[in-house]
Each structure stands twice: as C-alpha cells, then as structure tokens.
Amino acid sequence: MLYSFSVTKEEQGCCTPQPKGKAACPECGEKAKGVLGKTVRHLLKDEAKSKLSYFDGFYYCKTTTCKVVYFRGDEILTQKDMRVVVGLKEGAKPATVCYCFEWSKEKIKAELEATGKTTALEDIKAKMENPGCSCEVLNPSGGCCLGDVSKAIKELELLG
Incomplete structure (x- = not known):
C-alpha cells in the first residue's frame, strides 16, 4: 500500500x-x-x-x-x-515496518518464500542514502525503522 x-x-x-x-x-x-x-x-x-x-x-x-x-x-x-495502519500493532494489515520505502511483514515473507532471503535491509539502507528517508513523519514511532525491520525478518525466518 x-x-x-x-x-x-x-x-x-x-x-x-x-x-x-x-x-x-x-x-x-x-x-x-x-x-x-x-x-x-x-x-x-x-x-x-x-x-x-x-x-x-x-x-x-x-x-x-x-x-x-x-x-x-x-x-x-x-x-x-x-x-496509516500502525504496522507493529497486533492484527495490523498491512503490517508495515518501513513506511518510507513500503516494506511490510507480508512483503518480506513473500520474498523469503520466493527466494529464501530478503533484500529489505539492503534496499532500505540504499534508499536512505538516495532519495533519503522521512522516518520522523512517516513512521508512527517517529524514529528509524531498521530495528523493527531486523526484528521482523528474524521473526519471519524463525517461522519459515
């Protein structure tokens, strides 16, 4: 979304x-x-x-x-x-973890299922450089999403 x-x-x-x-x-x-x-x-x-x-x-x-x-x-x-849907809340759909570059738990899960890995962190880090992020206003926490994305990846890999 x-x-x-x-x-x-x-x-x-x-x-x-x-x-x-x-x-x-x-x-x-x-x-x-x-x-x-x-x-x-x-x-x-x-x-x-x-x-x-x-x-x-x-x-x-x-x-x-x-x-x-x-x-x-x-x-x-x-x-x-x-x-916006607050992705970290229970039952959130989509369960967005990166609001700037549209990464959700659903998108990460689909990538893991299709390829066995995810490029979420690499993609976000590259885009933080260019075009830049707006975490302060797009992320409900007001902070950087990388910790939440890493946590989501670990959870999904364990479920995998």
Whole structure:
C-alpha cells in the first residue's frame, strides 16, 4: 500500500533527536518513548487533529497488544485516529515496518518464500542514502525503522 503524503524539507530525514524521557502507557502500563509533535501532526486524521490545540508532548506506545498509539496525560489516540495502519500493532494489515520505502511483514515473507532471503535491509539502507528517508513523519514511532525491520525478518525466518 502506497502512502502518499507531502513532506516538507524540514520534515524530511530522521536526524532530529527524539524527546527525552519515558512515560507509562495509561492502558498497558508499559514504558513509552516521547515522539515529536510533527510526527503526531503528520499522521493523524484531520478529525483527530481538530480536537488538539498542539501536538507536542505525546508518547508512542509500541506494545503490540495495546490499542493505544499515542497518549499525553489523559488524551489517548488509537488506530482510528491515524491516517496509516500502525504496522507493529497486533492484527495490523498491512503490517508495515518501513513506511518510507513500503516494506511490510507480508512483503518480506513473500520474498523469503520466493527466494529464501530478503533484500529489505539492503534496499532500505540504499534508499536512505538516495532519495533519503522521512522516518520522523512517516513512521508512527517517529524514529528509524531498521530495528523493527531486523526484528521482523528474524521473526519471519524463525517461522519459515
């Protein structure tokens, strides 16, 4: 699935440091990392954005079984508020692991089944150089996807 969003020059790249600190998710209790306001602003549906006066201060819950995507105090945002499917959440289809270059668990699995290997990491690393990535605004975590892609490959190879 192709996600076509316009990304401004200042939003491009994944080099801006993520906010410091962690907070416990109000739903699952797991520690969540802070996420940049521009990430939240870019990925929320217009209806969800209209209910917020600002976008900074949110945390991203990466617990796969938790319904919460972002939270700030008593404000909770879930998949229904998102413009993209949050691929790391349980039952996500497609289970996207790289939002910049369209790698999903399904695509990796198909490549593994067809060829016995995957070029996902090599492809992503090459494309990070040219044309460049926009992880800060395309990835719900607001960070680089390489760790998530590596984890997905290992899981799929074990299932193989």
